[in-house]
Amino acid sequence: MADVSTTEESTERLEDTGYRLTAPRRAVLDAIAGSNRPFTIEELSERLPDIGRATVFRTIKLLQELDIVCRVPLEDGGIRYERSRSGRHHHHLICSECGSVTEFSDPTLDEAIEQNAETASFELDGHSAELYGRCAPCQRLS
Ligand SMILES: [Zn+2]
Ligand SMILES: [Zn+2]
Ligand SMILES: [Zn+2]
Structure with a gap:
Protein backbone atom coordinates (compact mmCIF):
# COMPACT_ATOMS: atom_id res chain seq x y z
CA MET A 1 0.00 0.00 0.00
CA ALA A 2 1.11 3.53 -0.71
CA ASP A 3 2.58 5.74 1.95
CA VAL A 4 0.01 8.21 3.24
CA SER A 5 2.42 10.71 4.74
CA THR A 6 1.30 13.60 2.55
CA THR A 7 -2.08 15.19 2.02
CA GLU A 8 -1.96 14.25 -1.68
CA GLU A 9 -1.52 10.55 -0.96
CA SER A 10 -4.23 10.58 1.69
CA THR A 11 -6.50 12.37 -0.76
CA GLU A 12 -5.88 9.71 -3.36
CA ARG A 13 -6.70 6.94 -0.94
CA LEU A 14 -9.90 8.67 0.07
CA GLU A 15 -11.02 9.06 -3.53
CA ASP A 16 -9.86 5.57 -4.55
CA THR A 17 -12.17 4.12 -1.93
CA GLY A 18 -15.10 6.12 -3.27
CA TYR A 19 -15.24 8.99 -0.77
CA ARG A 20 -15.70 12.52 -1.94
CA LEU A 21 -13.08 15.00 -0.85
CA THR A 22 -15.38 17.53 0.80
CA ALA A 23 -13.99 20.84 2.07
CA PRO A 24 -14.11 19.72 5.73
CA ARG A 25 -12.32 16.45 4.88
CA ARG A 26 -9.66 18.39 2.99
CA ALA A 27 -9.21 20.76 5.96
CA VAL A 28 -8.89 17.86 8.40
CA LEU A 29 -6.32 16.14 6.14
CA ASP A 30 -4.30 19.37 5.93
CA ALA A 31 -4.38 19.84 9.69
CA ILE A 32 -3.26 16.24 10.23
CA ALA A 33 -0.44 16.54 7.68
CA GLY A 34 0.90 19.49 9.67
CA SER A 35 0.96 17.70 13.01
CA ASN A 36 4.03 15.76 14.11
CA ARG A 37 2.71 14.55 17.45
CA PRO A 38 -0.30 12.52 18.47
CA PHE A 39 -3.30 14.81 18.96
CA THR A 40 -6.69 14.74 20.64
CA ILE A 41 -9.96 15.47 18.83
CA GLU A 42 -10.19 18.62 21.00
CA GLU A 43 -6.77 19.86 19.84
CA LEU A 44 -7.62 19.16 16.22
CA SER A 45 -10.99 20.91 16.57
CA GLU A 46 -9.30 23.99 18.02
CA ARG A 47 -7.19 24.26 14.90
CA LEU A 48 -10.29 23.96 12.71
CA PRO A 49 -12.66 26.61 14.14
CA ASP A 50 -14.84 26.60 11.00
CA ILE A 51 -15.64 22.90 11.23
CA GLY A 52 -18.01 21.43 13.77
CA ARG A 53 -16.55 19.02 16.29
CA ALA A 54 -18.92 16.24 15.27
CA THR A 55 -17.69 16.56 11.67
CA VAL A 56 -14.07 16.46 12.81
CA PHE A 57 -14.85 13.35 14.85
CA ARG A 58 -16.67 11.60 11.98
CA THR A 59 -13.85 12.47 9.57
CA ILE A 60 -11.25 11.04 11.95
CA LYS A 61 -13.28 7.83 12.24
CA LEU A 62 -13.39 7.54 8.46
CA LEU A 63 -9.65 8.22 8.10
CA GLN A 64 -9.06 5.61 10.78
CA GLU A 65 -11.00 3.00 8.77
CA LEU A 66 -8.81 3.83 5.77
CA ASP A 67 -5.60 3.46 7.84
CA ILE A 68 -4.72 7.10 7.19
CA VAL A 69 -5.08 7.94 10.87
CA CYS A 70 -4.65 5.63 13.83
CA ARG A 71 -6.03 5.65 17.32
CA VAL A 72 -3.47 5.68 20.12
CA PRO A 73 -4.84 4.66 23.54
CA LEU A 74 -2.56 6.00 26.27
CA GLU A 75 -1.74 4.20 29.50
CA ASP A 76 -3.69 6.78 31.54
CA GLY A 77 -6.87 6.06 29.55
CA GLY A 78 -6.58 9.10 27.28
CA ILE A 79 -7.10 8.69 23.55
CA ARG A 80 -4.96 10.34 20.94
CA TYR A 81 -4.83 10.06 17.19
CA GLU A 82 -1.92 10.29 14.83
CA ARG A 83 -1.22 10.29 11.15
CA SER A 84 -0.30 6.73 10.22
CA ARG A 85 3.23 6.61 8.84
CA SER A 86 3.02 3.17 7.25
CA GLY A 87 -0.59 3.54 6.10
CA ARG A 88 -1.42 -0.03 7.05
ZN1 LIG B 1 10.71 8.99 25.04
ZN1 LIG C 1 -0.24 4.27 14.55
ZN1 LIG D 1 -1.87 -6.42 14.66
Whole structure:
Protein backbone atom coordinates (compact mmCIF):
# COMPACT_ATOMS: atom_id res chain seq x y z
CA MET A 1 0.00 0.00 0.00
CA ALA A 2 1.11 3.53 -0.71
CA ASP A 3 2.58 5.74 1.95
CA VAL A 4 0.01 8.21 3.24
CA SER A 5 2.42 10.71 4.74
CA THR A 6 1.30 13.60 2.55
CA THR A 7 -2.08 15.19 2.02
CA GLU A 8 -1.96 14.25 -1.68
CA GLU A 9 -1.52 10.55 -0.96
CA SER A 10 -4.23 10.58 1.69
CA THR A 11 -6.50 12.37 -0.76
CA GLU A 12 -5.88 9.71 -3.36
CA ARG A 13 -6.70 6.94 -0.94
CA LEU A 14 -9.90 8.67 0.07
CA GLU A 15 -11.02 9.06 -3.53
CA ASP A 16 -9.86 5.57 -4.55
CA THR A 17 -12.17 4.12 -1.93
CA GLY A 18 -15.10 6.12 -3.27
CA TYR A 19 -15.24 8.99 -0.77
CA ARG A 20 -15.70 12.52 -1.94
CA LEU A 21 -13.08 15.00 -0.85
CA THR A 22 -15.38 17.53 0.80
CA ALA A 23 -13.99 20.84 2.07
CA PRO A 24 -14.11 19.72 5.73
CA ARG A 25 -12.32 16.45 4.88
CA ARG A 26 -9.66 18.39 2.99
CA ALA A 27 -9.21 20.76 5.96
CA VAL A 28 -8.89 17.86 8.40
CA LEU A 29 -6.32 16.14 6.14
CA ASP A 30 -4.30 19.37 5.93
CA ALA A 31 -4.38 19.84 9.69
CA ILE A 32 -3.26 16.24 10.23
CA ALA A 33 -0.44 16.54 7.68
CA GLY A 34 0.90 19.49 9.67
CA SER A 35 0.96 17.70 13.01
CA ASN A 36 4.03 15.76 14.11
CA ARG A 37 2.71 14.55 17.45
CA PRO A 38 -0.30 12.52 18.47
CA PHE A 39 -3.30 14.81 18.96
CA THR A 40 -6.69 14.74 20.64
CA ILE A 41 -9.96 15.47 18.83
CA GLU A 42 -10.19 18.62 21.00
CA GLU A 43 -6.77 19.86 19.84
CA LEU A 44 -7.62 19.16 16.22
CA SER A 45 -10.99 20.91 16.57
CA GLU A 46 -9.30 23.99 18.02
CA ARG A 47 -7.19 24.26 14.90
CA LEU A 48 -10.29 23.96 12.71
CA PRO A 49 -12.66 26.61 14.14
CA ASP A 50 -14.84 26.60 11.00
CA ILE A 51 -15.64 22.90 11.23
CA GLY A 52 -18.01 21.43 13.77
CA ARG A 53 -16.55 19.02 16.29
CA ALA A 54 -18.92 16.24 15.27
CA THR A 55 -17.69 16.56 11.67
CA VAL A 56 -14.07 16.46 12.81
CA PHE A 57 -14.85 13.35 14.85
CA ARG A 58 -16.67 11.60 11.98
CA THR A 59 -13.85 12.47 9.57
CA ILE A 60 -11.25 11.04 11.95
CA LYS A 61 -13.28 7.83 12.24
CA LEU A 62 -13.39 7.54 8.46
CA LEU A 63 -9.65 8.22 8.10
CA GLN A 64 -9.06 5.61 10.78
CA GLU A 65 -11.00 3.00 8.77
CA LEU A 66 -8.81 3.83 5.77
CA ASP A 67 -5.60 3.46 7.84
CA ILE A 68 -4.72 7.10 7.19
CA VAL A 69 -5.08 7.94 10.87
CA CYS A 70 -4.65 5.63 13.83
CA ARG A 71 -6.03 5.65 17.32
CA VAL A 72 -3.47 5.68 20.12
CA PRO A 73 -4.84 4.66 23.54
CA LEU A 74 -2.56 6.00 26.27
CA GLU A 75 -1.74 4.20 29.50
CA ASP A 76 -3.69 6.78 31.54
CA GLY A 77 -6.87 6.06 29.55
CA GLY A 78 -6.58 9.10 27.28
CA ILE A 79 -7.10 8.69 23.55
CA ARG A 80 -4.96 10.34 20.94
CA TYR A 81 -4.83 10.06 17.19
CA GLU A 82 -1.92 10.29 14.83
CA ARG A 83 -1.22 10.29 11.15
CA SER A 84 -0.30 6.73 10.22
CA ARG A 85 3.23 6.61 8.84
CA SER A 86 3.02 3.17 7.25
CA GLY A 87 -0.59 3.54 6.10
CA ARG A 88 -1.42 -0.03 7.05
CA HIS A 89 -2.21 -2.11 10.12
CA HIS A 90 0.42 -1.71 12.83
CA HIS A 91 1.03 -1.58 16.57
CA HIS A 92 2.48 1.11 18.81
CA LEU A 93 5.44 1.63 21.14
CA ILE A 94 4.41 4.52 23.39
CA CYS A 95 6.99 6.37 25.50
CA SER A 96 5.59 7.48 28.84
CA GLU A 97 8.36 10.09 29.24
CA CYS A 98 8.25 12.09 26.00
CA GLY A 99 4.98 10.79 24.54
CA SER A 100 6.60 9.63 21.31
CA VAL A 101 4.73 6.94 19.37
CA THR A 102 6.62 4.48 17.17
CA GLU A 103 4.88 2.09 14.79
CA PHE A 104 5.78 -1.53 14.28
CA SER A 105 4.22 -4.32 12.22
CA ASP A 106 4.47 -8.00 13.03
CA PRO A 107 2.53 -10.54 10.96
CA THR A 108 3.51 -13.31 13.41
CA LEU A 109 1.90 -11.39 16.27
CA ASP A 110 -1.23 -10.78 14.18
CA GLU A 111 -1.44 -14.48 13.40
CA ALA A 112 -1.08 -15.40 17.08
CA ILE A 113 -3.86 -12.96 18.00
CA GLU A 114 -6.15 -14.42 15.32
CA GLN A 115 -5.32 -17.94 16.54
CA ASN A 116 -6.27 -16.98 20.10
CA ALA A 117 -9.59 -15.58 18.95
CA GLU A 118 -10.27 -18.71 16.93
CA THR A 119 -9.41 -21.00 19.84
CA ALA A 120 -11.86 -19.06 22.01
CA SER A 121 -14.53 -19.23 19.26
CA PHE A 122 -14.44 -15.46 19.31
CA GLU A 123 -15.58 -13.59 16.21
CA LEU A 124 -12.82 -11.03 15.79
CA ASP A 125 -13.54 -7.61 14.27
CA GLY A 126 -10.08 -6.21 14.79
CA HIS A 127 -7.33 -5.68 17.31
CA SER A 128 -4.82 -3.15 18.49
CA ALA A 129 -1.65 -3.54 20.52
CA GLU A 130 0.13 -0.85 22.51
CA LEU A 131 3.44 -1.32 24.28
CA TYR A 132 4.12 1.17 27.08
CA GLY A 133 7.54 2.11 28.38
CA ARG A 134 10.50 4.37 27.62
CA CYS A 135 12.05 5.05 24.23
CA ALA A 136 15.82 4.74 23.71
CA PRO A 137 16.61 8.51 23.97
CA CYS A 138 14.58 8.79 27.20
CA GLN A 139 16.45 5.85 28.74
CA ARG A 140 19.73 7.62 28.08
CA LEU A 141 18.47 10.76 29.83
CA SER A 142 17.50 9.01 33.06
ZN1 LIG B 1 -0.24 4.27 14.55
ZN1 LIG C 1 10.71 8.99 25.04
ZN1 LIG D 1 -1.87 -6.42 14.66
